Amino acid sequence: MIGALALCAAISILVTVGIVIALLVPSLQFFGEVSPVEFFTTTDWAPLFKPASFGVLPLIVGTLNTTLWACVVCLPLGLATAIYLSEYAHPKARAVIKPVLEVLAGIPTVVLGYFALTFLTPLLRTLGWQVEIFNAFSAGIIIGILLLPTVASLSEDAMKAVPSSLREGSFGLGANRFQVSTRVVVPAAISGIAASFVLAISRAIGETTIVLIAAGQLAQTTMRPGSTVETMTAFIAATGAGDVPVGSISYKTIFAVGLTLFVITFVLNIFAIRMVRRFREVYE
């Protein structure tokens, strides 16, 4: 029995190591042909053209652009929803809202992508904002809506785990419910809340389908919300689905961008763990 369990654990480790190796080998071959300095410092991205240029910055900035709008939606709304569900909501209201949120999390991303392209973007234009057909803002907002249930649900779990004795203590001092929520419960649950934020940001960076459909594939170094951008994931998905010959420089580019994406989320996670260790309030 122990052997079987250990085997399962070993498989998951081996798969992870295998993925990293599969990512590293073509990437290293890529950096043998293209200098990392050119890759990380120039702003012209045309790996499939002749002459090809390999400045990845437009993809990184494009990713930041969509991720920013996703965070603007999902972090504050997710936290507010969590506070409402954990500290305010009547059990009956909770019984309705929780399943609705779970349905939201279950909508296929391809549907959300077309919702951004065929509903949100035209709506923004009708409202008088001349965004491009494919734009970072619409895609980002919809990613935020996709991730809202994740943030709300994980943050709520963290807040529910805060002992009710702390709530009683602060109510007993004459604090109102909002003060109890924001000054006692949220600080005590901050490590769980931060974990939900980091997970959401990582997933916003890694989200592919929505940006592929709604943000476009024009690599521009811009943070303007209404512009068409190409994200790292959109490049990987579009290029990987095209007819790029295996072993060519264009093929290896996919892995170099994938490795960049992996390193960014990895560093983000480590950074977040450090932050949480420093700021969390440990109860019991």
Next chain:
Amino acid sequence: MDAQSDSAEHQRPTGIHLDAAAVAHPAVGGSVAPMGRETVFDCQGLGVRYHGTRALRDVDLQIHSHAVTALIGPSGCGKSTFLRCLNRMNDLIPGAAVDGACLYHGENLYGPDIDAIEVRKRIGMVFQKPNPFPKSIYDNVAFGPRVLGMKDSLDDRVEQALRRAALWDEVKDRLKSGALGLSGGQQQRLCIARALAVEPDVILMDEPCSALDPISTAAIEDLMMTLKNDYTVVIVTHNMQQAARVADITAFFSVDQGETGPRTGVLIEVDATDRIFTKPANERTEAYVTGRFG
């Protein structure tokens, strides 16, 4: 609630200190009215139901200023439930409903115009298990003044509260370190300091020593004796020796087995503490204090 004018009207007669023997009228009607002490709480037919099941009924009890009033009785007798009526903490329990009246300086705490938040500003509470916030010692004591907007001379306020709770000398050099690093007894005194920092009128203590060792318990008991000079103190305790040591007045609660089954807490007797323990009027009290009924 018109709390401010209320407290001005009922100035605390500091310096008047009556021992339990001076308590005038024993027993009848749940009222012991010592001279020189004001009635802070006057409960009339107070009862509590949880989801329709009656947990406590018909409590007629007066609680006086500058005295320690102890609530004793077997488990399930409603003594903690009663205590939590006095600062409307029962509001926070879903399904709890209070009936009857609880007059605080003549004003019904359950009246239509009363804000429970206001009530809890004036009537502080210390809980069974020490529950300091996972913040620094300073921030724990400053929490109440901060949420109530009493921000002027916060440092002095924190120091005063810690001194009154007899904790200042132990923590003055580490105010910025975490409260959870303190021992259990220190944590409980910190919770008392936290309650004192908002300058309440009454301190309610729900079995404040039940999670503490004997030495910490003695420290908290000494503190209660001091606190009654400035505050009205009400404690719930399952420890009869503790009631005998610290309380001026003791109220004995017990459990009535209802006709249909549910157990309901009732107030049996209230009197000067030494009478409760030496010659109680009610035989149920006697059975309890002599250990024949637990």
